[in-house]
Amino acid sequence: MAIKEFDTVILGGGPAGFAAGMYASRGAVSTAIIDVNMLGGQPSNYLELENYPGFSAIGGFELMEKFEEHADKFGVEKFPMQEIESIDLVSNPKIIKTSESEFRAKTVIIATGAKPMKLGVAGEAEFVGRGVSYCAVCDGAFYKDKIVAVVGGGNSAVEEAMYLTKFASKVYLIHRRNELRADKIVQERAFSNEKLEFVWNSVVKEIKGEDLVSTVVLENVKTGVVSDLAVNGVFPYIGILPNVDGFSGQIEQDSKGFILTDETMKTSVDGVYAVGDVRVTPLRQVVTAASDGAIGAVYAVRYIEALKEVTV
Numbered sequence: 592m593a594i595k596e597f598d599t600v601i602l603g604g605g606p607a608g609f610a611a612g613m614y615a616s617r618g619a620v621s622t623a624i625i626d627v628n629m630l631g632g633q634p635s636n637y638l639e640l641e642n643y644p645g646f647s648a649i650g651g652f653e654l655m656e657k658f659e660e661h662a663d664k665f666g667v668e669k670f671p672m673q674e675i676e677s678i679d680l681v682s683n684p685k686i687i688k689t690s691e692s693e694f695r696a697k698t699v700i701i702a703t704g705a706k707p708m709k710l711g712v713a714g715e716a717e718f719v720g721r722g723v724s725y726c727a728v729c730d731g732a733f734y735k736d737k738i739v740a741v742v743g744g745g746n747s748a749v750e751e752a753m754y755l756t757k758f759a760s761k762v763y764l765i766h767r768r769n770e771l772r773a774d775k776i777v778q779e780r781a782f783s784n785e786k787l788e789f790v791w792n793s794v795v796k797e798i799k800g801e802d803l804v805s806t807v808v809l810e811n812v813k814t815g816v817v818s819d820l821a822v823n824g825v826f827p828y829i830g831i832l833p834n835v836d837g838f839s840g841q842i843e844q845d846s847k848g849f850i851l852t853d854e855t856m857k858t859s860v861d862g863v864y865a866v867g868d869v870r871v872t873p874l875r876q877v878v879t880a881a882s883d884g885a886i887g888a889v890y891a892v893r894y895i896e897a898l899k900e901v902t903v
């Protein structure tokens with residue numbers, strides 16, 4: 592098995608990982624980015640962002656390409672599509688074993704991001720790809736002139752519901768309360784969208800169909816009334832969970848698994864930093880992920896320099 596030694600290994604090639612990679616390699620430490628998927632992270636699937644400073648509107652994929660080019664400029668080595676076998680954050684050096692290589696690193700920056708939360712109802716897993724989808728940008732076009740339901744009341748649910756109105760003849764937004772969590776500006780746009788119909792105080796109890804989804808069973812949480820709603824597709828957008836497979840339990844995390852850090856992005860384990868959506872943070876945006884990446888990398892570089900001083 593090939594052994595690859597780096598000062599810093601970054602787990603995850605999204606905005607936090609690329610920003611960390613750019614800062615670390617520019618800080619003259621050898622840096623690798625490892626990802627289990629293609630590089631680019633969650634924003635690669637966003638049709639458009641209009642809140643990344645400097646770009647009043649830019650495609651998510653395009654922005655991530657720019658992040659990657661910027662990291663490339665300073666010599667980050669990239670390892671996408673890795674099959675990870677084990678991660679030891681506590682040992683020194685830290686060791687990440689993949690099916691092909693053993694990576695050894697003085698520091699690890701965790702930038703693995705987050706994944707969609709599941710509704711956990713009957714029919715959800717069964718109908719994935721046959722009416723249940725967690726990515727409106729990927730699958731929206733399949734619902735031309737169809738009826739779909741989006742579940743949730745946050746920015747993701749409302750924005751994705753509006754995106755789906757470009758294709759679908761009608762989009763129901765099913766929310767468990769009678770007030771949205773999404774930003775006010777997003778709410779205003781949604782309320783003026785004629786194809787969007789809000790189903791308040793309601794939760795999905797079951798997703799039904801034969802080959803494809805045909806119905807969601809709803810329960811009104813105020814009245815207890817259960818009813819069927821005819822839909823061709825269901826898009827749950829009820830929040831996110833951290834990607835911590837392979838190292839959960841080795842560092843301090845909150846009850847959902849998000850990683851606790853201090854303001855320098857340091858975790859409870861020496862030499863391990865966590866940046867972006869995977870950590871406990873009040874705002875999860877591309878700009879905050881990039882900011883976290885910069886801070887984490889600067890402190891990882893300082894940690895590496897301090898180690899060199901000790902060993903000289």
Ligand code: NAP
Pocket residue numbers: 642710742743744745746747748750767768771772794828829830831873874875876
């Ligand atoms: P979120 O803000 O946590 O919203 C999750 C929504 O799902 C909430 O409305 C919540 O209801 C509902 N929910 C949670 N669990 C549920 C369940 N089991 N059943 C039914 N409904 C449930 O998550 P998000 O919208 O995915 O956003 C995640 C983060 O990314 C946020 O910080 C958000 O601001 C950010 N984001 C920003 C943008 C942007 O600025 N353009 C776009 C997308 C996402 P309650 O409201 O009742 O809790």
